[in-house]
Amino acid sequence: MITDRPLILVVNDDGITAPGIKVLIEEMQHLGEVVVVAPDGPQSGMGHAITIGKPLRLDKVELYPDVEMYKCSGTPVDCVKLAVNRVFKGRKPDLCVSGINHGLNNSINVLYSGTMSAAVEGAIEGIPSIGFSLDDFSYDANFNHCRPYVRSIAAQVLQNGLPKHSLLNVNFPNDSFDLQGIKICRQAGGRWVEEFDERLDPHGRDYFWLTGKFQLEDRGEDTDVHALQHGYVSVVPTQFDMTAHHVIPELNSWSFDIPND
Amino acid sequence: MITDRPLILVVNDDGITAPGIKVLIEEMQHLGEVVVVAPDGPQSGMGHAITIGKPLRLDKVELYPDVEMYKCSGTPVDCVKLAVNRVFKGRKPDLCVSGINHGLNNSINVLYSGTMSAAVEGAIEGIPSIGFSLDDFSYDANFNHCRPYVRSIAAQVLQNGLPKHSLLNVNFPNDSFDLQGIKICRQAGGRWVEEFDERLDPHGRDYFWLTGKFQLEDRGEDTDVHALQHGYVSVVPTQFDMTAHHVIPELNSWSFDIPND
Numbered sequence: 001m002i003t004d005r006p007l008i009l010v011v012n013d014d015g016i017t018a019p020g021i022k023v024l025i026e027e028m029q030h031l032g033e034v035v036v037v038a039p040d041g042p043q044s045g046m047g048h049a050i051t052i053g054k055p056l057r058l059d060k061v062e063l064y065p066d067v068e069m070y071k072c073s074g075t076p077v078d079c080v081k082l083a084v085n086r087v088f089k090g091r092k093p094d095l096c097v098s099g100i101n102h103g104l105n106n107s108i109n110v111l112y113s114g115t116m117s118a119a120v121e122g123a124i125e126g127i128p129s130i131g132f133s134l135d136d137f138s139y140d141a142n143f144n145h146c147r148p149y150v151r152s153i154a155a156q157v158l159q160n161g162l163p164k165h166s167l168l169n170v171n172f173p174n175d176s177f178d179l180q181g182i183k184i185c186r187q188a189g190g191r192w193v194e195e196f197d198e199r200l201d202p203h204g205r206d207y208f209w210l211t212g213k214f215q216l217e218d219r220g221e222d223t224d225v226h227a228l229q230h231g232y233v234s235v236v237p238t239q240f241d242m243t244a245h246h247v248i249p250e251l252n253s254w255s256f257d258i259p260n261d
Numbered sequence: 262m263i264t265d266r267p268l269i270l271v272v273n274d275d276g277i278t279a280p281g282i283k284v285l286i287e288e289m290q291h292l293g294e295v296v297v298v299a300p301d302g303p304q305s306g307m308g309h310a311i312t313i314g315k316p317l318r319l320d321k322v323e324l325y326p327d328v329e330m331y332k333c334s335g336t337p338v339d340c341v342k343l344a345v346n347r348v349f350k351g352r353k354p355d356l357c358v359s360g361i362n363h364g365l366n367n368s369i370n371v372l373y374s375g376t377m378s379a380a381v382e383g384a385i386e387g388i389p390s391i392g393f394s395l396d397d398f399s400y401d402a403n404f405n406h407c408r409p410y411v412r413s414i415a416a417q418v419l420q421n422g423l424p425k426h427s428l429l430n431v432n433f434p435n436d437s438f439d440l441q442g443i444k445i446c447r448q449a450g451g452r453w454v455e456e457f458d459e460r461l462d463p464h465g466r467d468y469f470w471l472t473g474k475f476q477l478e479d480r481g482e483d484t485d486v487h488a489l490q491h492g493y494v495s496v497v498p499t500q501f502d503m504t505a506h507h508v509i510p511e512l513n514s515w516s517f518d519i520p521n522d
Contacts, residue, residue, distance in 0.1 A: 042314060044313060044314070045310060045311045045312070045313045045314075046308075046310045047307075047308040047309030047310045047311070047338075047378065048308030048309055048310075048372045048373055048378075049306060049307045049308040049309075049310040049336075049373075050306045050308070050373055050471060051306070051471060052305060052306045052471055053303060053305070053306075055460070055468040055469055055470050056457075056468065056469045056470075056471065057466075057468055057469075058467075058469060074471075075310075077308075077373075078471065081455045081457075081471065082457065082469065084455070085455040085456070085457055086457055086459075086469070108385060108501065110503050111309045111378075111381065111385075111501060111503070112309055112310075112311055112338075117308065117309075117372075120372065124369060124372075124452045125452070148519045149517075149519060152517050152518055152519050153517060155518075156515050156517060160515065162508075163505070163507075163508050163511060165450070165505075166505040166508045168512075181517075181519075182517050184509050184512040184513050186502075186504040186506060186509070187502055187503060187504045189426070189502075191385050191386070194342045194345070194346045195346070196317075196342075196343065196346055196347055198347075199316070205318075206319075207316040207317060207318055208316055208317045208318075208319060208343065208347070209316050209317075210311060210312060210313055210317065210335075210339065210342065235512060236504055237504065237505040237506075237508035237509060237512055238503045238504065238505055239503060239504070239505035239508075240369065240372060240503070241447075241448055241450075242371050242372070242448060242499045242500060242501070242503070243447040243448045243497055243498065243499065243500070244424070244426075244427040244498040244499055244500035245447060245498075246424075247423075247424050247427045247498035247500075248445050248447070248498060250424060251429075251445040251496060251498055252445050254417050254421065256410075256413050256414065256417060256442075256443050257413055257416075258409045258410060258413050258442075
């Protein structure tokens with residue numbers, strides 16, 4: 001593992017056997033030395049969850065030639081923490097890339113996404129980090145149109161670094177589009193409107209499957225949703241300071257009346 | 262449940278039997294009609310995770326007088342989604358409060374915290390939302406000094422609302438402090454430095470417990486960490502737009518060279 005080439009950590013949330021991470025590994029092998037630490041099974045929708053109530057497993061696996069790979073029993077964020085602390089042991093990766101996710105992580109999905117949370121954790125650790133996602137949930141999604149963009153964006157980040165406390169959220173239209181290029185965007189406003197699917201188990205007790213529809217609440221032409229709808233690769237610079245700085249003055253004008261009781 | 266009093270959703274991440282949520286329920290009963298939807302067990306560190314790979318249970322329970330309560334098998338964010346969609350069924354709560362968490366959720370902990378993620382989800386749903394947390398992890402933590410502040414802050418939010426797409430992250434010093442009042446703050450910069458505790462199972466295989474120490478990387482006097490260290494209740498306005506808007510101009514100056522292959 002000792003080399004002069006950049007050291008690149010690859011992680012995802014669909015699990016270490018997902019086709020999307022294989023594409024990402026292949027593209028990163030053009031740019032540096034690749035180490036993979038990825039979940040041993042699907043961890044979609046895990047957001048920034050970490051595992052604190054039970055222990056974690058980390059096991060070496062051999063799936064692809066010339067790649068050091070580990071599967072982890074925890075969440076995507078656990079993978080990054082274990083990579084930094086146990087796999088690299090002091091040597092800091094030059095880049096952390098997450099994905100390529102089978103499914104979009106634009107707009108509000110940045111919060112729910114294990115793919116993006118792994119990249120956020122990389123950025124918290126001070127590693128230039130990028131999350132990649134494709135607008136195709138299927139197992140046999142076609143990632144080929146993403147490849148040159150993935151490599152180019154990662155190469156730019158390796159060359160330029162990223163401003164402190166920021167990372168990139170990159171989303172691709174599916175292969176029905178002729179890609180129009182890259183657009184730097186902001187996260188579109190929107191939310192999921194839930195429609196829980198209620199069923200009865202064989203014992204007559206009800207249970208619920210979480211489903212829903214994404215509802216766009218932002219028609220801005222500078223958003224990731226707009227870029228993707230028009231065939232562009234969306235790149236949203238993302239941060240983990242969640243302070244609503246613009247709200248501080250208003251709150252300072254409130255008078256908090258503290259009851260005595 | 263039909264009433265003219267404000268309708269208040271109470272949620273947490275320590276689970277429905279935690280002492281902290283009991284305190285929150287009691288204080289909210291002074292302000293309105295309380296409905297609780299909380300996890301059936303501990304969900305600390307679950308961040309913004311949602312449950313998509315397995316179904317959810319939602320069961321009515323009776324723990325405290327005059328409170329409609331449901332326990333949920335999912336994450337804190339699942340609880341809010343089920344509350345909005347299945348429990349309230351069209352009637353929108355006037356307030357969503359989460360906690361009181363046994364343990365701080367200041368600084369970077371806002372990302373890992375199920376307590377805060379539940380409040381974030383409330384805000385995404387358009388409900389004025391507040392997360393409350395105490396600097397004491399213990400089961401028998403003393404919440405009494407928090408009570409008047411919890412009630413005052415919630416009353417203010419019921420009265421004023423909150424700016425669109427924002428919520429409040431409220432943290433309390435433990436009961437060794439004489440509280441100095443409320444400070445409106447920003448999220449302090451900092452991160453967890455992991456120290457995985459490596460052990461051998463009875464079969465000789467290694468496993469890891471996630472532990473770590475919080476490392477403050479921000480000496481600002483306007484941060485939540487600083488306020489708490491000086492005996493103040495910290496109130497951080499929080500948002501779920503994670504765009505690093507200030508980074509957009511720099512990225513627009515990059516030239517992405519897309520390889521043909």
